[in-house]
Structures are given as structure tokens and as C-alpha cells.
Amino acid sequence: MSQNILRSFIFTPITWVSCGFEHCAALTIYGTVATWGFGASGCLGHGNYISYTSPKLITNSNLQGKHIKYIECGGYHNGAITSEKEGGQLFMWGRSDVG
DSSP states (O other), rough: OOOOHHHHTTTTTTEEEOOOOSSEEEETTTTTTEEEEETTSEEEEESSOOOOOEEEEOOOOTTOOEEEEEEOOOOOEEEEEEGGTTTTOOOEEEEOOOO
């Protein structure tokens, strides 16, 4: 990880980082998710196909207002699981043309 990426988390401690082929996701202690990398497949979860060189919190999706407990990146997709208090829901996003 570059120093710029690490600096972006200086005031937001992270508990988990996962990386796909061309993107990464970080889970914060607050249960929020930030993503960065190549966004052309929609795998960053920001509702667009823009690439970001530094972490950006996901704020415009079904994750908003949820407390995420675990995240994992696949090649061009991601999964996030909410806490038990939220019912342990699974959310998936990204490239959907390969199953």
C-alpha cells in the first residue's frame, strides 16, 4: 500500500483489508467500508464506474446505515456481512456477468 493510502486511514482505524484483482476494500472500526482501485466493473460500490486512487467510503448504496462486520474481495466483486444485530445480511456488488 502506498503512503497516501495509509495516510487516508490515520483518523479512521481499520480492522480488515481485502484485495481483488484491481481493487481493495477496507473495513473500519465503525463498520463502514472504503474501497479504491479500478472501478470499471462497478466493484467499488460507489454506484459508478470511476476508479479511485485512494480509499473512498461507500455512502450511496444498501450498505449505508448498516454496521458491516466482515468484507471480502473477489476478482471483480465484493461481499459484506452485517453484524448479528443487523441480521447477518450478505451484500454483494461488482461484476455480475461471470456468476
